[in-house]
Amino acid sequence: MGLCDRSHRGQDHRRYVLKADASRQWRLLDLQALDTRLDQIAHRKATLPELAELRGLAPQTSVLDDDLVRARTALGDVQREITKADSDVQLVRDRSARDQTRMDAGQGTAKDLQALQHEVAALARRQTVLEDIELEVMERAESLAADVARLEAARAELAVRVGELEALRDKAFAELDAEVEQIGHSRADIVAGVGDELVRLYEKIRASSGGIGAAVLRQRRCEGCRLELNQVDINRLTAAAPDEVLRCEECRRILIRTSESGI
Ligand SMILES: [Zn+2]
Numbered sequence: 486m487g488l489c490d491r492s493h494r495g496q497d498h499r500r501y502v503l504k505a506d507a508s509r510q511w512r513l514l515d516l517q518a519l520d521t522r523l524d525q526i527a528h529r530k531a532t533l534p535e536l537a538e539l540r541g542l543a544p545q546t547s548v549l550d551d552d553l554v555r556a557r558t559a560l561g562d563v564q565r566e567i568t569k570a571d572s573d574v575q576l577v578r579d580r581s582a583r584d585q586t587r588m589d590a591g592q593g594t595a596k597d598l599q600a601l602q603h604e605v606a607a608l609a610r611r612q613t614v615l616e617d618i619e620l621e622v623m624e625r626a627e628s629l630a631a632d633v634a635r636l637e638a639a640r641a642e643l644a645v646r647v648g649e650l651e652a653l654r655d656k657a658f659a660e661l662d663a664e665v666e667q668i669g670h671s672r673a674d675i676v677a678g679v680g681d682e683l684v685r686l687y688e689k690i691r692a693s694s695g696g697i698g699a700a701v702l703r704q705r706r707c708e709g710c711r712l713e714l715n716q717v718d719i720n721r722l723t724a725a726a727p728d729e730v731l732r733c734e735e736c737r738r739i740l741i742r743t744s745e746s747g748i
Contacts, residue, residue, distance in 0.1 A: 503730040505683045510730065510741050513687055513699045516675045519668050524696050526661045535654040539647065546643055553636045560629040567626055570619035577615060581608040683730060683739075690738055699739040702731075702746040710736035723748045 584605045588598060676684050691698030700709030705719060712735045714722070722742065725731055731740045742748065 503682060503686060504726075504728045505680060505730050507727045507742070509679050509683065510699075510739075511743070512675055512678045513683060513739065514701060514741055516672065516679060516684070516687065517691075517697065517699045519672050519675065520691065520698075521696065523665060523668055523672075526665055530658060530661055533654060533657055535650045535657065539650050539654065542643060542647055542650070546640075546647065549636060549640045549643060553633070553640060556629060556632045556636055560626065560633055563622060563626040563629055566622045567619065570615065570622050574612060574615045574619055577608050577612045581605055581612065584608070686730070687739060694736065694738055697738060699741055700733065700736075702740050702742050702748070704745065704747040707733040707736060707738065707740055709733055709738035709740075712736070719748055722746075 584601050587593070588601050588605070591598075593601075679687075687698040689698075694709070697709050700707055702708070702714070702722070706713045710733060712733075714734070718734050722731055722740070727742070731742070732738065733740045
């Protein structure tokens with residue numbers, strides 16, 4: 486099975502043999518280094534701790550916003566109750582003052598006067614009841630105003646933290662984006678130096694091999710899959726022309742020979 490497979494792969498290898506000067510193959514390693522860095526940058530951007538913290542704070546912000554709307558609405562309702570209680574008390578006071586004026590004027594019969602005295606007494610009792618109600622409503626308003634103030638402070642504190650995190654995120658993104666742009670220029674030069682055909686092969690392998698399309702052969706070991714090559718493969722690599730683009734028999738990545746390859 487192994488032999489059969491190997492011979493089949495050998496045929497494939499001969500069929501698709503690609504030639505590129507050793508210097509172009511080495512430039513492929515530069516391209517790989519840049520692409521690895523681009524992958525690291527993309528990963529860094531996706532896993533920035535500030536992003537995780539911002540995501541964590543979003544529900545808190547939303548809960549606080551909802552609580553604030555509720556607290557402000559409740560406070561508004563109670564403030565309207567205060568206005569109503571205030572005007573109820575004022576009506577009674579006005580009525581009582583009018584009655585007092587009429588009594589002071591001493592007009593009308595003794596019976597009228599007595600009726601007025603009764604009414605003034607009743608109004609005084611009524612005023613006490615209404616003032617108690619007003620006081621109770623004002624206490625509730627005070628408590629709700631304290632709730633609103635507490636929530637506003639918490640919301641403001643959260644907004645400050647969110648602002649700090651967004652600034653840190655934007656700074657990190659700007660630095661990483663600047664590096665991506667810089668790499669883009671170098672990459673274009675290297676791609677031109679490597680050549681279309683080899684770059685296409687590299688891209689294809691890279692896409693299906695965890696981002697590594699080309700690897701160094703170092704001390705008989707493929708740095709792509711970390712496996713040491715057997716003697717049969719080593720013999721084949723040793724016999725291959727320097728401009729032959731080689732592939733690792735294990736991981737199929739482009740295998741680049743250097744002075745450290747051990748062959
Ligand atoms: Zn390999």
